[in-house]
Amino acid sequence: MVGKYASISILSFLLTWLGQRFTHTSEPRCRCLYGDSCWPSDDAFIKLAEQLSAPLIYPRPLALPCYSNPDSSACAAVHARWDDGTWRAEHPGATQHPNFEALITPSGEVDACYANSSIGSPCGQGSVPVIGVKALTLADVRITVKFAAEHNLKLVIKNTGHDFLGRSSGHGSFMLWTHHMKDIAVDEVFRPLGAPEGVYYEFALTIGAGVQWHEAYAAADNANRMIVGGISPGGSVGAAGGWLLGGGHSALSPTYGLGVDNVIQISLVTSTGDHLLANAHHHADLFWALRGGGGGTFGVITSVTYRTYPIVPTVLATMVVSVKSTELTDDVKTAFTELIRITTNLTDAGWGGYAMFDSTGDTRGFSLGALVPNVSWEEANRTIMPYFDYVKSLAMSLDSSDETWNGAFKVEGGTTTEWPSFWSLYKHLMPNTGQVGRNLELGSWLFPRDVLDGDHEHVAEVLLENPGLSYELIAGGAVSKVDPSSTGLNPAWRKAVVHAVFGITWPDGASAEEIQQLRGSLESKLTRVRALAPDSGAYLNEASLFEPDARHAFFGGHYEKLRAVKRKYDPTDLFLVTEGVGADEWDEQLRCRV
The missing domain is CATH 1.20.5 (Single alpha-helices involved in coiled-coils or other helix-helix interfaces)
Incomplete structure (x- = not known):
């Protein structure tokens, strides 16, 4: 034997x-990284450049000018516009959150480039790719993908750098920058490739890979139409990339569905350099996977065609509750618990929006901004005002300038306004700066109807343990009416009503040990959050970098089918991103197969 x-x-x-x-x-x-003996020669890059529409780019960390000359106008611009998402998107080396430009080395050092150059460490390249292509045309994308495949490079696809998983940066990598692919077209009648006679869409909007939401919204409005999209200061998020491919939530989603429910056709380049059009009638398997299977996974998006809708009035409801205290008081907790109790009623009525908690100095509380399109102002008030009246009943009657409200609960707003369109409201409501420019990592989870309709007090208790909580009404309603099998999106979305997201931040100069301690704290809190709805999942675009079961959290029962589609269209795994389909077959750096 x-x-x-x-x-x-x-x-x-x-x-x-x-x-x-x-x-x-x-x-x-x-994969071959910069500095390896396999890295392409200068002659190879010269030949590549000769085929392209624009010179090669050499991305550098955004704060670099403050190290070479702290008194320069370039450094002054860095400090003045550090939290301007649109400005950051114009720089190939910048991410929206600078921690994704940095790198924690194997020896435990933080390789970064800080806006405050006096911190002491030199400006390091960190995770910023060293060289790349500024794509202007479809041909540029095809040439770049073929070059990356031929030389076995670690390829990073970047548009605006709005990414909480670090997918648009990578140490020693080769970048394909799609930000300047800005073509926009409106077709009064659009027929998808391969569609049978009689299948068409009116006033479809086709946008290039680099178009941002402020540009897409304006284009739709100019055609007297509206489009379902994301919300961010300045509208700086890309409208035809990771937002869509990860699902694409919106305050409009309870009425009109998610981004994946509104896309008609996707143009992309595969790992072989082939250009494909994917829709419900042509490469339908790929179209299924692209709608929720994640960005940077199946190919390089070059354009997207969305359905649009007639412009309708939109009602906005706002309220701020606060208390002068170092802790959240019972009144604040009660107000939030009641919001949880009525959430499914609100999303069923078409309301979408965000309750965001804030702790500033000795003040604690949350703000609620919600909107509902295409209902009368009277109907909107009928569904939201009872909640506002309830919260006001908890508060003391105080003048907003009264300084004697120490320890008391105060309500500001609790009112509604009507706007002629979503875009007019967006332009008024959203600042041009904010939310970006700080070190930030997230945790999140989707909450289904049965959990929110259950023990409201317990749900509120667990969620409020998380600093910076954002309680987002971006599902339910129309989202829940879509067949879960019709797209590659995690089926948990079709049961979800709320996306709860929170995070950790740290100051520039924090050590790797301090960052890891914060990550441990975040994971501990997220474990409690997951336990509220263990069969649910997380939103791929706004989630933890360290999900213990990424397949379940991000893809649910669709993972194996998504993996099969990826093998078909990307057999060499040229397109790999953190926690994406196929990533668990590679090491943590996504450099070597395991």
């Missing part, structure tokens, strides 16, 4: 060795 098992062992070793040898000779197990 010993001899038998020894023979099997030797045979197993030989088969393994031959398999490794075959893999090594036919397909390298590791």
Whole structure:
């Protein structure tokens, strides 16, 4: 028997060795990074540049000018516009949150470039790619993808840098920057490729990969139409990339659905350099996967076609509750608990929006901003005002300038206004700066109807343990009416009503040990949050970098089908991103197969 098992062992070793040898000779197990001997020569990059519409780019950390000359106008601009998302998007080396420009090295050092150059450390390249292509055309994208595949490079696709998983940066990588692909077209009649006679869409909006939401909203409005999209200061988030591919939530979603429910056709380049059009009638399997399977996973998006809607009035409801205290008081908790209790009623009525908690100095509380399109002002008030009246009944009657409200609960607002369109409201409501420019990592979870309709007090208790909580009414309603199998999106979305998201921040100069301690605290809190709805999941675009079961959290029962589609259209795994489909078959750096 010993001899038998020894023979099997030797045979197993030989088969393994031959398999490794075959893999090594036919397909390298590791990607080539800058500094490796396999990195393309200068001549190779010169030949690449000769084929492109624009010179090669050499991304650098955004704060670099403050190290070379702290008194320069370039450094002054860095400090003045550090939290301007639109400005950051114009720089290929910048991410919206600078921690994704940084790198924690294997030795435990933080390689970063801080706006405050006096912190002491030199400006490091960190996770910023060293060289890349500024794509202006479809041909540029195809050439770049073929070059990356030929040289086995670690490829990073970047538009605006709005990414909480660090997918638009990568140490030693090669960048494809799609930010300047800004074509926009409105077709009064749009027929998807391969669609049968009679299948068409009116006033479809086709946008290039680099178009941002402020540009897409304006284009739709100019055509006397509206479009479902994201909300961010300045509208700086990309409208045809990761937002859509991860699901794409919106305050309009309870009425009109998610981004994946409103896309008609997607143009992309695959890892072989082929250009494909994917829709419900042509490459339908790929179209299914693209709608929720995640950005940077199946190909490079070059344009997206969305359905649009007639412009309708939109009602906005706002309220701020606060208390002078170092802790959240019972009144604040009671007000939030009641919001949880009525959430499903609100989203069923079409309301979408955000309750955001804030702790500033000795003041605690939350603000609520919610909107509902295409209902009368009277109907909107009928559904939201009872909540406002309830919260006001908890508060003391105080003048807003009264300084004697120490420890008392105060309500500001609790009113509604009507706007002629969503876009007019957006332009009035959203500042041009804010929310970006700080080190930030997130945790999040989707909450289904049955949990919110259950023990409201317990849900509120657990959620309020998380600093910076944002309680987002961006599902339910129309989102829940879509067949979960019709898109590659995690089926948990179709049961969800709320997306709860929170995070950790740290100052520039924090050590790797301090960052890891904060991450441990975040994970501990997130474990409690997940336990409220263990069968649910997380929003792929706004989630923890360290989900213990990413397949379940982000893709649910769709993972295996998504993996099969990826093998078909990206057989070499050229497109890999943190926690994306196929990423668990590679090491933590997404450099080598495991």
